[in-house]
Amino acid sequence: MIRSHDSIIVQTLGRFLIPVVQMFGLYVLFFGQYGPGGGFVGGVILGTGMILSVLIFGHNASRSRIAQRVLHGDGVGMLIYAGVGGLCMIGGGEFLNYANLEIPGLEPASRRSLGIVLTQIGVAVDVAVTAVSIVFSLSAEEIIEDSING
Amino acid sequence: MIFSFEIPLLLLLLATAAGAIMVKDLMSSILLLGTYGFTLALIWAWLGAVDVAFVEAVVGAGLATVLFLLTLFRTAPKDTRLRRPPPSLTTLIVFPLLGVLLLYAAEDLPEFGDPNSPASAHISPIYLKQSYQDSHTPNVVTSVLMDYRSLDTMIETVVIFSAGIACALLLRRET
Numbered sequence: 001m002i003r004s005h006d007s008i009i010v011q012t013l014g015r016f017l018i019p020v021v022q023m024f025g026l027y028v029l030f031f032g033q034y035g036p037g038g039g040f041v042g043g044v045i046l047g048t049g050m051i052l053s054v055l056i057f058g059h060n061a062s063r064s065r066i067a068q069r070v071l072h073g074d075g076v077g078m079l080i081y082a083g084v085g086g087l088c089m090i091g092g093g094e095f096l097n098y099a100n101l102e103i104p105g106l107e108p109a110s111r112r113s114l115g116i117v118l119t120q121i122g123v124a125v126d127v128a129v130t131a132v133s134i135v136f137s138l139s140a141e142e143i144i145e146d147s148i149n150g
Numbered sequence: 151m152i153f154s155f156e157i158p159l160l161l162l163l164l165a166t167a168a169g170a171i172m173v174k175d176l177m178s179s180i181l182l183l184g185t186y187g188f189t190l191a192l193i194w195a196w197l198g199a200v201d202v203a204f205v206e207a208v209v210g211a212g213l214a215t216v217l218f219l220l221t222l223f224r225t226a227p228k229d230t231r232l233r234r235p236p237p238s239l240t241t242l243i244v245f246p247l248l249g250v251l252l253l254y255a256a257e258d259l260p261e262f263g264d265p266n267s268p269a270s271a272h273i274s275p276i277y278l279k280q281s282y283q284d285s286h287t288p289n290v291v292t293s294v295l296m297d298y299r300s301l302d303t304m305i306e307t308v309v310i311f312s313a314g315i316a317c318a319l320l321l322r323r324e325t
Contacts (some may be wrong), residue, residue, distance in 0.1 A: 028204075033287050036200040038295070044208045051216060074318075078311050081304050096300040098285075112285035116296040119303070126307050130314035131213060137321040138220040 002139050004058035014056035015063075021049035029124050033113070039120035043077075043127030050132050059139070067132050074133060077126025084118045155196055163189045180218045187211040197262075201291045 005011060022045075029042025050067040057063040085096040093100030098115025099108035106114070166189055170182040187210025194203035260267035281293040295303050 032292050033289055035289055036204045036291075038201070038292050041204050041208050044205075044213055048208075048212060048216070051213075074314060075311060078307060081307055085300075085304070096304065098297065098300075109284060109286045112297055113287055116285060116287055116292060119296050119300065120292075123303065123307050126311055130310050133314045134217060134317045135220060137317040138217065138224055140322050 002054060002059050004061055005056050010056055014052060018049050018053050018056075021052065022046060025049060025124075029120060030117070032120055033116065039123030040127055042120070043124035044131060046124060047128035047131030050128070051135050054132070054135065059136075067136075070129050070132050071136055073125070073129050075126075077122045077124070077129060080122030080125060081119050084115055084122065088115070156193075159189060159193050159196065163193065176222055177219075180215060180222065183218070184211045184215040187214065 005014075025042050025045035025048075027042075028037040028045055029039060032038030032042065050064075050070065054064045054067050059068075084098070084101075087102070088097050088100045089095055091100035091102040096115075096119075098112040101111045101115055103111060103114065163186065166182050166186040170179050170186060173179050173182060187206055190210060191203045191207035194200075194206055260269075264270070277294055277298065278290060281290045281298075282288065285293050285297050287293040287297070
């Protein structure tokens with residue numbers, strides 16, 4: 001169990017820094033179409049922001065609430081990714097062939113662009129949730145005693 | 151004249167890698183490993199692979215360090231004291247030979263950036279030419295990863311997902 005940090009400097013800096021980190025993560029996620037970046041890196045940065053809030057404010061603080069909620073979302077990212085693939089199949093094409101996404105008024109190239117954005121969101125959600133989940137697993141209670149006695 | 155950064159960066163890489171193995175304290179070892187990741191990211195950026203450099207900087211120097219530190223804090227103190235046996239004679243003979251063999255094989259690799267090498271002659275030109283017409287995405291790397299090779303990326307996502315599930319199953323006791 002991680003308790004909140006005592007130092008007021010760390011807390012104030014965290015309160016200022018975490019939103020900036022999250023905004024940068026979203027920027028990297030959606031800028032991946034135009035430059036370096038993308039779903040994986042954006043997801044890791046988003047997850048790192050949540051890990052920072054857990055490390056600074058502790059497990060049960062109200063500021064870590066999002067990280068706690070996120071914990072129950074294992075598999076949502078996978079569902080988004082595979083769901084986009086399934087929508088392509090419903091549209092009459094191959095699995096993950098974004099040109100078959102059924103959106104009226106869009107040419108195939110723009111549909112592919114949209115499909116790339118959606119799958120990148122899926123990857124980002126999956127990676128962020130996994131990072132937070134591993135940190136919560138690593139900091140769970142009573143691991144040490146059990147592993148030594150058992 | 152452009153100063154070549156490759157040699158100092160490679161030396162720094164070797165120094166941090168050796169330091170991460172040699173150092174007695176596990177905490178210093180983890181921080182040196184973070185430095186290693188950051189130097190590697192600089193080398194990727196220098197070679198022009200900016201996307202890989204970005205991932206290496208964020209994951210290798212950032213997330214992996216945090217996870218290693220949390221693991222270190224959660225282990226019992228007696229585990230962190232390090233006893234290192236001296237290398238055996240077989241190790242001393244086999245690994246230098248392996249290194250020489252790899253260097254010998256590396257002589258036959260194509261030049262860096264060679265347009266006639268198999269990697270850049272087979273299918274890369276088609277991607278570079280057609281990716282914008284196909285998917286309206288200026289970044290070719292994203293277009294290849296997420297569109298042409300989308301199934302691979304999906305399976306990678308499955309790998310990350312199963313890593314998280316495995317950690318939760320092994321380490322968590324309460325629901």
